[in-house]
Amino acid sequence: MMKVDGIAAFVATVDETSISAASRRLGLAKSVVSERLAELERSLGVTLIQRSTRKLTLTSAGQALLPRARRILREMEEAMTELDASSGKLAGPLRISAPVGFGTLHLGPAIARFLHDHPGIEMALELDDSFVDAATGGFDAVLRHGAIGDGRLIARRLARSRRLLVASPAYLALHGVPASLSDLERHRGVLYANRAGDWRFAVGAGWSVVRPKAPLRVNNGLVMRDAALAGLGLALLPSFFVHTEIRNGALVEIDVGAPAEGAELFLTYPRDHGAAAKIQALGESLRRSFGDPPYWEA
Incomplete structure (x- = not known):
């Protein structure tokens, strides 16, 4: 019969990709996690994880068990949570x-x-x-x-x-203030790397897409904000990144006649x-x- 602690050891090992990391996540000794995993395999009569000195690999049996094991742990946790909630x-x-x-x-x-x-x-x-x-x-x-x-x-x-189009006063003094979507084509933009390199603005019932020249693409909004503060280009950022800078004048919100896609x-x-x-x-x-x-x- 499968034990919940063995299932927890199996899921943690898969998530963390090593028994050592799984032991840290579970707060247990590495030997305990290894034994619980081995006991689970013995109870099922199959090998779930192929172990080598370089990596751990799920077997076909392990792949079949994993989604069910996750569901078992979630349901156990939810049952405990509901009991806790009912007791206040x-x-x-x-x-x-x-x-x-x-x-x-x-x-x-x-x-x-x-x-x-x-x-x-x-x-x-x-x-x-x-x-x-x-x-x-x-x-x-x-x-x-x-x-x-x-x-x-x-x-x-x-x-x-909201997503706001912003730039530093120094950049706007040097390159001018865009007043329309078509004006944006001649400007430089700091772009977010984890999404398509486009700016989307609501126009009528659809979207207008702008693809500015990008001196910098980065997967972090704070770095984008800092690049805009340094005058590197325009940036389209959520208001939660730039509300303070707009208020103190370090960045200027630009109105091009159409709202940007929200966030x-x-x-x-x-x-x-x-x-x-x-x-x-x-x-x-x-x-x-x-x-x-x-x-x-x-």
């Missing part, structure tokens, strides 16, 4: 991923408030600007800004944010995760911390 408390692990820039600027105080209100929760927050798949990445929930468009996920809206914030999690009480509580706490409208739009 929330407790246990909660693993969250969020973008680096937004997390650096806005999540610290918000997460502290949430954990102060729910001291039994043990959160692991990972900041990552690469695409994180909330359905298979091993996270309970992923914070994203922008469209979701993934039927496997539930998306809870946290806050709205709403969502908390996403897999559909088979259910309406876990901890995720709901986190979402409600973040919404209170950000405000409606959020403080970066005030």
Whole structure:
């Protein structure tokens, strides 16, 4: 018979790609994780992971078991969460991923408030600007800004944010202020590398796409903001990155006669995760911390 601790060791080893890393995640000795994994394989009569000195590789049996093992762990956690919620408390692990820039600027105080209100929760927050798949990445929930468009996920809206076209006063003094979408074609732009190198503006019922010359493409909004502050070019950034700089005049918001595509914030999690009480509580706490409208739009 499969034991839950063996399933947990298996999933952690796959997620972390090594038994050593899995042992750190679980807070157990490496030998304990290795034995629990071996015991699971003995109980099933199959090899789940091929071990070598260089890497671990899932066997076909391991690939077949993995999604079911994840579901078992989620359901066990949800059952414990529901019991905790019914008794008036929330407790246990909660693993969250969020973008680096937004997390650096806005999540610290918000997460502290949430954990102060729910001291039994043990959160692991990972900041990552690469695409994180909330359905298979091993996270309970992923914070994203922008469209979701993934039927496997539930998306809870946290806050709205506009994308603003900005530049430094020095850049505009040197290159002029664009007044229309067509003007943007002759300007330089600092572009976000993890999405198509286009700027999208709402025109009528559709979108107008602008492709500026790009002296810099980077996968981090804070670096984009700093490049705009240094006069490297125009940047199209969410308001939560530049609200302070616009207020103090370090950056100027540019009106080209059409609004840019928005950047709403969502908390996403897999559909088979259910309406876990901890995720709901986190979402409600973040919404209170950000405000409606959020403080970066005030």
